Amino acid sequence: MGLHTLRLATVPMTQFSSRLFLKPFPNTLLTLGFFSRHVQPRKPFLVRAFSASAAVQDVPATQASDSSVARPQWKAAIDFKWIRDNKEAVEINIKNRNSNANLEAVLELYENMVNLQKEVEGIREERNNVAKKMKGKLEPSERERLVEEGKNLKESLVTLEEELVKLRDELQHVAQSIPNMTHPDVPVGGEDSSAIRKEVGSPREFSFPIKDHLQLGKDLDLIDFDSAAEVSGSKFFYLKNEAVLLEMALLNWTLSEVMKKGFTPLTTPEIVRSSLVEKCGFQPRGDNTQVYSIDGTDQCLIGTAEIPVGGIHMDSILLESALPLKYIAFSHCFRTEAGAAGAATKGLYRVHQFSKAEMFVLCRPEDSETFHDELIQIEEDLFASLGLHFKTLDMATADLGAPAYRKFDIEAWMPGLGRFGEVSSASNCTDYQSRRLGIRYRPSEPLQAEPKKGKANLPAPKFVHTLNATACAVPRMMVCLLENYQQEDGSVVIPEPLRPFMGGIELIKPKLR
Numbered sequence: 001m002g003l004h005t006l007r008l009a010t011v012p013m014t015q016f017s018s019r020l021f022l023k024p025f026p027n028t029l030l031t032l033g034f035f036s037r038h039v040q041p042r043k044p045f046l047v048r049a050f051s052a053s054a055a056v057q058d059v060p061a062t063q064a065s066d067s068s069v070a071r072p073q074w075k076a077a078i079d080f081k082w083i084r085d086n087k088e089a090v091e092i093n094i095k096n097r098n099s100n101a102n103l104e105a106v107l108e109l110y111e112n113m114v115n116l117q118k119e120v121e122g123i124r125e126e127r128n129n130v131a132k133k134m135k136g137k138l139e140p141s142e143r144e145r146l147v148e149e150g151k152n153l154k155e156s157l158v159t160l161e162e163e164l165v166k167l168r169d170e171l172q173h174v175a176q177s178i179p180n181m182t183h184p185d186v187p188v189g190g191e192d193s194s195a196i197r198k199e200v201g202s203p204r205e206f207s208f209p210i211k212d213h214l215q216l217g218k219d220l221d222l223i224d225f226d227s228a229a230e231v232s233g234s235k236f237f238y239l240k241n242e243a244v245l246l247e248m249a250l251l252n253w254t255l256s257e258v259m260k261k262g263f264t265p266l267t268t269p270e271i272v273r274s275s276l277v278e279k280c281g282f283q284p285r286g287d288n289t290q291v292y293s294i295d296g297t298d299q300c301l302i303g304t305a306e307i308p309v310g311g312i313h314m315d316s317i318l319l320e321s322a323l324p325l326k327y328i329a330f331s332h333c334f335r336t337e338a339g340a341a342g343a344a345t346k347g348l349y350r351v352h353q354f355s356k357a358e359m360f361v362l363c364r365p366e367d368s369e370t371f372h373d374e375l376i377q378i379e380e381d382l383f384a385s386l387g388l389h390f391k392t393l394d395m396a397t398a399d400l401g402a403p404a405y406r407k408f409d410i411e412a413w414m415p416g417l418g419r420f421g422e423v424s425s426a427s428n429c430t431d432y433q434s435r436r437l438g439i440r441y442r443p444s445e446p447l448q449a450e451p452k453k454g455k456a457n458l459p460a461p462k463f464v465h466t467l468n469a470t471a472c473a474v475p476r477m478m479v480c481l482l483e484n485y486q487q488e489d490g491s492v493v494i495p496e497p498l499r500p501f502m503g504g505i506e507l508i509k510p511k512l513r
Contacts, residue, residue: 074275075168076436077463078175080110093181096188096397101177109171116167120160127153176278180432182397183406193396194409200380201389203413208488212416213479214347217243219490221511222482223348235337235352237475242508246481246494247355247474249501254357254382254472255328261378263328263359268308270332271299276311279436281403281429290335305329305358306468313362315438317461323441324363324371328471331356348475349414349421357471362439365431368465372428375469376408379424382471386495388480389413391420403429412476416483423476426469434463 083090084107094101127150134146187193217223222243228236239247255265274293277300282291293300302308309329318325333356337345359378361371376392383390390412400407404427411420434440440461485493492508499506 074279074436075172076176076279077438078172078178078435080106080171080175083107083175083178084110089181090178093397094179096182097179097400098398099177099179099402101179102174103178106171106175106178109167109174113164113167113171116160116164120157120164123153123157123160127157176436177402179400179402180281180405180430182400183428185394186400186406187394187396189396190398191396194393194399195396197392197394197408198380199391200384201387201413203389204415204484206415210415210483211486211490212347213414213482214416216416216482216486216490216492217347219510220492220508222508225347233352235350237348237351241511242502242505243478245502245505246478246498246508249494249498250472250474250477251330251355251357252501253498255330257382257385258328258357258359258378258471261326261374263326266305266309266327266329268302268305268329268331270302270308270334272302272308272311274298274300276314277302277307279314280307280310280433281401281436282307290337292334292336301334302331303333303335304468305331305333305356306360309358309360309468310433310437310466313437313439316440318362318439318441318464320364320441320444323464324361324367327360329358329360331358348479349417351475355474359426359467359469359471361467362434362464363467364441365462365465368428368430368467371467372406372408372426375426375467376410379410379426379469379471383410383412383423385497386477386481388484390423395425401427403427403432405430405432412480414479414483416486417479421476421479423473423480424470427467429466429468431463431465433466439464439466 083103087103087107091103094103131150134143134150138146187195211219214223214225221241222239224238224240225236228238259265271294275298277291282303290303291300308331309327312327313325332353334353337350337352359375361375363371380390380392390410393409393411395407395409407425407427409422410424412423413419414421440463442461443459445459481495482492485495487493490510494502494506494508
C-alpha cells in the first residue's frame with residue numbers, strides 16, 4: 001500500500017498519541033498509584049443517541065438529484081427562527097467579528113424553505129383527502145377522476161420534495177458560516193482593542209546581554225533547526241538532550257496539576273475526518289488554511305486536541321448527572337501556518353508540528369461562564385507557578401474564531417524576542433459546537449405525570465455547552481523558560497516545579513567541547 005500524500009485543505013485537522021508519563025521523583029516512571037490518587041472515577045456518561053438527525057429538522061427521504069450546491073455531509077441544528085427573529089443583533093455580530101457570513105442569503109433561503117414546506121404539507125393534506133374519498137362508494141367516473149387527481153398530486157409532491165431537499169442543503173451550506181453570538185462584555189474591534197483583564201509579575205531585569213531561545217538552543221545543544229529543515233522543511237525542529245526532558249516535564253507536570261482539578265487525562269487520535277473539523281466550527285478562510293489534509297481521503301491532521309475530544313460524545317444524549325465532563329488531552333498538533341512570516345514567528349514560536357495539552361469541558365448552559373473562569377484561573381496558576389510575567393486579555397470581537405462566544409488569551413513576556421507572545425487561550429463556545437456535533441443532555445427532573453396514563457414524560461434533551469483552553473503548548477513554553485531563566489554563564493535554570501519531572505536536574509549547562 002502506498003503512503004498517502006499531504007496537501008493543504010480547506011477544512012481542519014488529526015491523530016497519533018503518546019503515553020509517556022514521568023513520576024515526580026527522580027528516574028522513575030509514573031506508577032499506577034499516582035493515577036489512582038488523581039484520576040477521577042468515571043461518571044456514567046450516557047446514552048448513545050439515535051442519530052445525528054435527531055437534533056435537526058426532518059428531511060424527506062427523497063434524495064435530491066443534481067444540484068448547483070454541494071450536498072452537506074452533515075447538518076447543524078441551527079435555530080433559523082431565532083436568527084430571523086433577531087436579525088439586527090445577528091447582523092451587528094457578523095459585522096463586529098469581520099465575518100464573511102451572508103445573513104441576507106440565509107434569511108431568504110429560510111423564508112423560501114418555510115413557504116415550500118407549507119406547500120408540501122398542503123399537497124400532502126390534499127392527497128390524504130383524496131385517499132379518504134376513494135374509500136367510499138363512488139361512481140366509476142368519479143373514481144377515475146380521483147385516481148387521476150391523486151396521481152397528479154403525487155407527481156407534484158415528488159417534485160416539490162426534491163426542491164425542498166435542495167433548498168435545505170443550500171441553506172445549511174450558507175448558514176454554517178454564521179459565527180457564534182458574542183458575550184456583551186467583549187470589546188468591539190480588532191486585536192488592538194482587546195482589554196487587559198489581569199497582569200502578573202514584572203519583566204526580569206538582566207545585568208548581562210541576553211540571548212534569544214534560538215541562540216540558547218544552539219549554544220546548549222538543545223534544538224536543531226537546520227537538520228529538521230533538510231528532513232522536513234522550514235518550521236520543523238529536533239529537540240535534543242535536556243530539551244527532550246524539559247518537554248516531557250512540562251507535559252507531565254501540567255497533566256498532574258490539571259488532573260488534581262478533576263480532569264480526566266486523554267491521548268487522542270491525531271488524524272480525524274474532515275467533517276469533524278467542520279462540526280467543531282473551524283472555517284478556513286481563503287488560501288490561509290491552517291489545516292493539512294490527507295490526499296485521497298476525507299481525513300486531515302488535527303491542529304488541536306479540541307477536535308478529537310469534541311468528537312468523543314458526538315451524536316449522544318448524556319445524563320445530566322454525568323456533567324460536567326472535564327478532559328485534559330495530550331496530542332501532537334499540525335498547522336500549516338499559512339501567511340505567517342517575519343522575525344515575530346522565528347524559531348519555536350510558530351512551527352508546523354508541536355506537542356500540546358488541551359483542556360476541554362462539556363457542561364450545562366447555565367454553568368459555562370463559571371467553567372470559563374475556572375479554565376483561565378487554571379492557566380494563570382500554571383504560568384504563575386513557573387514564575388512567568390504575563391497578562392490575560394479579553395479578546396476583541398474581530399479576533400474571535402467562529403465558535404467562540406468569548407475568549408481569554410494569555411501572553412507571556414519573552415525577553416529574547418523583546419515582546420509578549422501568546423502562550424494560551426480559553427474559549428467558551430456555548431452551544432455552537434454541540435449543535436453541530438449533536439451533543440445533548442437530558443435534564444434530570446422528569447415532567448409531571450400525565451393524569452390519565454400515569455407515566456412521567458422525559459424532559460426534552462438540551463444542547464451542552466463546550467469550552468476549551470490551552471494548558472501547555474510546549475514550544476512557546478520553552479521559549480519563555482529558556483529566555484527568562486538564562487544565566488550570565490550561558491546556563492539555564494529549571495523552574496522548581498519541573499525539577500522532580502526531570503530526574504532532579506536543576507540547571508542546563510553548556511556542554512564541554
